Amino acid sequence: MPENCCHPVGAHKRLRIPDTYVSSLMLDRALDAIERRVGPIDRQHDIPYLAGYSLDGRRIYIDRHLPPSFDYLGRKILVDRYLLLHEEVEKTLIDQLHLHYQHAHQIATRAEEAAVRADGVSWRAYDRFMQQYVKTMGDERLSNVPSDLDLKPYRDEHDYDWMRRMQDAAALPEHDAHADLGLRRRLEKALSTRAAKAEANKAAKAAAATARHQKN
Numbered sequence: 001m002p003e004n005c006c007h008p009v010g011a012h013k014r015l016r017i018p019d020t021y022v023s024s025l026m027l028d029r030a031l032d033a034i035e036r037r038v039g040p041i042d043r044q045h046d047i048p049y050l051a052g053y054s055l056d057g058r059r060i061y062i063d064r065h066l067p068p069s070f071d072y073l074g075r076k077i078l079v080d081r082y083l084l085l086h087e088e089v090e091k092t093l094i095d096q097l098h099l100h101y102q103h104a105h106q107i108a109t110r111a112e113e114a115a116v117r118a119d120g121v122s123w124r125a126y127d128r129f130m131q132q133y134v135k136t137m138g139d140e141r142l143s144n145v146p147s148d149l150d151l152k153p154y155r156d157e158h159d160y161d162w163m164r165r166m167q168d169a170a171a172l173p174e175h176d177a178h179a180d181l182g183l184r185r186r187l188e189k190a191l192s193t194r195a196a197k198a199e200a201n202k203a204a205k206a207a208a209a210t211a212r213h214q215k216n
Contacts, residue, residue: 024118031081031115034088041080043068045146048135048162051083054148057091060084061146063133070129077121079129086112094152101156142169147180151190160196163187 039058047063054061062083069078090108093099099107116126135141145166154163167187169175190196 027115027118031085034085035081038084038088041084042146044144045149046135046142046144047146047149048142048159048166049153050130050134051087052146052153053087053091053150054146055150056148057088057095057150059146059148060087061149063135064144065135065141066130066133070126072121072125075121077119077126079126082112082115082126085115091150101153105153142166143174144176145169145180145183147183149183151186155190158195158199160191160199163190163196167191 038060042059042061043064043066045061045064047061050063050066052061053059060083062080066079068080069076071077086108089111090101090104093104093107094101097104113123116123142165151163153159167184170178170180170184170187172178
């Protein structure tokens, strides 16, 4: 049991107030229930948005460079459970209710924030810790992308730059992603859309204009 958890014993002891009320203890129990129903978290891959999920939703990915904990007011705060909650809520809303990623992400972020605050942790401190490890476009640490990573968040965000980065990584024989034919094919399909091509042409024209300006 994580030491930042608020109920070390009595996981199913009845609350003194109705469980329909807002309760930090009940929320923490809900996180425990989700953890018990999800398989092992995968921390062996590179994930551009820090965390993600497999196509079938049975595996949660957390970026391998993100530390599993941070220090807050003398406490060691384990972060995987919060990310797990976010990704499970988001994936369920997308798959079951067919929400757009942006809508599901907003709801999942609110759930994540509530869980962090329920454990007596500042959301600002938690978010500040997370932002340190979000990969940027210039980051070279993108050599091991999981073959079954769900690309819907990147497609819905029209994040073609990141998908091209993943595609470039998968094309290099020395990268682990090179053998992931499924991922390479899905990236190729996502980047073959009219919107992706239009965005690429716009970026190419902007780069050419910049080059001409610098030359002159």
